[in-house]
Amino acid sequence: MKNFYTLCLSLLTCFGMYSQSVLNNSLKTRLEDRNLPEKFTILVQGNMIKLQNKASVMSYTVNYFTGNIASVTLDATALGTLLQDKIISYAEFIEPRKRPMNDTMLVRNRIKAVKQGAAPLSQAYNGSGVLVGIIDTGVDFNHPDLKDASGNTRIKFLWDQVPTSGSTVPMPYNYGIEWTAAQINASVCTHNDLPHYGHGTHVTGIAAGNGLANGTHTGCASQADIVVVAIDFNKAGPTIADAVQYIYGKATALGLPCVINASLGDYYGSHDGTDLEAKSIETMIQNVPGRVMVAAAGNAGGIKFHVKTQPPLNDTSFTWLKTTGTSTLYYWCYADTLQIKNVKISVGANRANFFNLGRIGFKNYNYGLQSTQNDTLKYNGNRIGIVKTSASINNYGVYELFVRIYPDTANLNWRIESKGAGLHDAWNFDFVSTGLPTASQYPFISKYVMPDTNSTIVSSFQCLDDVITVANYNNLSNYYDVNNVLQSTGVIGGQRALSSSMGPTRTGKIKPDIAATGDYVFSDIPLSMLPNLIANAPSVVAQGSMHVQGGGTSAASPVVAGLAALFLNFNPAATSSMVKLAIDNCAYSDNFTGTSLPNAAWGYGKLDGKAALLCVVTGKTEQKINNDYTAYPNPFSDKVIIQLQENVVGTVSVYSIEGKLLLSDKISGSNYTINGESFNSYKGLLLVRIVTGKQNINIKLLRN
Incomplete structure (x- = not known):
């Protein structure tokens, strides 16, 4: 071994290569x-063809290469020879200091700059003076990340x-039990987050953990x-609306602005935010200074459980x-009343071999409006099943059909048939999307409406304009676990998670609003779970033994909630719409999102924490998404032409993503x-502000 080092150092010294220009400091000192x-x-960086050709002769391995950079396993003698022969021009040893933690989350979502107070921000923001509300499965209040430096709980x-x-x-809710900070500090609180395996603890850590457990995996606020x-x-009942009201009530009593995170929801419903619980929540947050709500979009993006039915003219589907x-x-479908008035719906059945057992008669939309209607499906005098139909129309004109099918015969395919002019949407995890017959087996299959992955977001308050609904993309490609073993996630960091639910809402509104890191984010876990995980599933435990891997939009949502808390730290009087439009309008795009934004997968793009605050810092007075321009080409290299819909007189300012003013001109x-x-x-991303006497126009451009 000594000879290897001696030869390598001799070669480097002799040929003047032992310098910063050919080795990084870690490799040089080692x-x-x-x-x-x-x-x-x-x-190493150099000539990849020569590097590969010499590998077998010099007994080193080229693991892989991209462009003119390769990963190489070799000894000191080979390194010296490669440098001497000028096959490589630079070599770098990377110290084992990587920490696949929430620091990665903070970087990807561009929140770290906000926490550091990077220019042009006048100070660092950490969420002080803001209340973060968590509606979830609970929390392990004993986790050090949720205590202050004196060991007292941060949970009020x-x-x-x-x-x-x-x-x-707690009143006026009259159920459950409330614990105060004093009771938690006195160790008399008996709550735990174990029934749901620490889901709420993980979410809380992402939004507001302080990293005191071991100095890593700090949350946002x-x-x-x-x-x-x-x-x-x-x-049963409005438990989420109760929770929202409870948290905002506490915020008012404490005199603090408040952001609520809700990483939970219901996949069934009208998906338009017109249910009364959603409307109740809307009233609590809409246009109220210092109140924001963020919610997970759902994790059903890869499941075909949505059907939009629009029967063909003079035919059925x-x-x-x-x-x-x-x-x-159970079957539900939804429509605006005008969309369903001319549609008739029937229920039929097929055997496993697709033999048709008939159907009940087609029913008008108002069948079941007054009371539940009962129908019996028979074949050759034998009862196949009972169908019960109910219908309703809410005060916002949204129609719901609810059908219950009670089969007498096992393992049938039950057919929901529609005819007439109109359309309706349905969500059901019992829809059939595989094993369909051929046309020769069942000629009517040409009329089949295939379930899809569109509009797979959860329903209710997530569909409100004033709620920021969050999609999920992958945080990490690999990481070191608690045993210092390099683990591969099998996904590409930055890529959208396939499970992330898709929009839009039933009425076509853009949802989700924004995307943040969710899959493979590390955060807090109930302390009592750690010994078993370390012993039996160490691959999910982070270095330092205090945090575990999590994922889904449940983990992405608190990232945005944490940023919203920093926004309220910056501007305590901001309303939900101000925060949402700042986040949406100043999102960033990349090769994964593409530039055709907003869309049903990414919303307006990826969360950019610093840019969201810069939407205000740079003088944006009206938080509005502007569609009254075109920019071509975008992305651009040499030049881009911005075409407005009318003549304007004003100023043009162009900022880098770091907030640096790159151009100021008149238009x-x-x-x-x-x-x-x-x-x-x-x-990279450019933020363009066109300020006129009548409006502010905000444009995102990408220079490649």
Whole structure:
């Protein structure tokens, strides 16, 4: 081993290569200290053809390469020879200091700059003076990340909706038990987050963890106060609206602005935000200064459980529901009343071999409006099943059809048939999308409406204009676990998670609004779960033993909620619409999102924490998405032409994503040309502000 180092150092010294120009400091010092194994892996830059050709002769391995950079496993002698022969021009040893943690989350979502107070922000923001409300499964208040430096809890109140004794029953809700910070600090609180395996604890850590457990995996609003509501998932009634009201009530009493995160929801419903619980929540947040709500879009993006039915002219269409055995089937569909008035719906059945067992008669939309209607499906005098139909129209003109099917015969495909002029939407996890017959097996299959993955977001308040609904993209491609073993996630960091639910709403509104890192984000976990996980599933535990891997939009949503808390730290009087439009309008795009934004997968793009605040810092007075311009080409390289719909007189300002003013000019007319040479070598997202006497126009451009 000594000879290897001696030869390598001799070669480097002799040929003048032992310098910063050919080795990074880590590799140089490790060679000097003889602190490398006989074979070690480095990154090298050079001639890839020669590097590959010499590999077998010099006994090193080219692991892979991209462009003119390769990963190579070799010894010191081979390194010296490669440098001597000028096959490689640079070599870099990377120290094992990587921490696949929420620091990655903070970087990808561009929140770190906000927490550091990067210019032009006048100070750092950490969520102090803001209340973060968590509506979830609960929280492990013993986790050090949720305590202050003195060891006292940062959780001001905790309402567990499940228990019936132990402390005060919060009013006016009259169920569950409330615990105060004083009770938590006195160790008399009996709540735990174990029934749902720490889901709420993980979410809380992302939004507001301070990293005191071991100095890693800091959340977004690390100095915010916290209120948690542990939902009773088995309780009927407006439990989420109760939680929202409870948290905002606490915020008002404490005199603090508040953001609520809700990483939960219901996949069934009208998907338009017109149910009364959603409307109740809307009233609590709409145009109220210092109130914001953020919610997860859902994790059903890869499941075909949505059907939009628009019957062909003078014909019928259908979709099957399948049951196992004779269990009851439930079917709901929704439409605006004007869309459904001329549609008739029937229920029929097919055997497993697709033999048609008939159907009940087609029913008008008002069948079941007054009372539930009962129908019996028979074949050859034998009862196949009973169909019960109910219908309703809410005060917003939204129609709901609810059909219950009680089969007498097992393992049938139940047919929902439609005819007439109109359309309706339905969501059901029992829809049949595989194993369909051929046309020869069942000629009517040409009329089949295939379930799809559109509009797979959860329903209710997530569909409100004033709620920021969040999609999920992958945080990490690999990481080191608690045993210092490199783990591969099998996904590409930055790519949209396939499970992330799709929009739009039933009425065509853009949802989700924004995307943030969700899959493979590390955060807090109930402490009592850690020993078992470390022993039996160490691959999901982070280095430092205090955080675990999580995912889904449940983990993406609190990223945005945490940023919203920093926004309220910056501007305590901001309304939900101000925060939402700042986040949407100043999102960023990349190769994964593409530039055709907004869309049903990414919303307006990826969360850019700093840019969201810069939407205000740079003088944006009206938070509005502007569609009264075109920019071509976009992305651009040399120049881009902005075409407005009318002549304007005003100013043009162009900012980098870091907030640096790159260009300031005047505009007079209906078009303006931006030359790329004005920015020298700058490439990336550009924020353009056109300020006139009547409006502010905000444009995102991408220079490649």
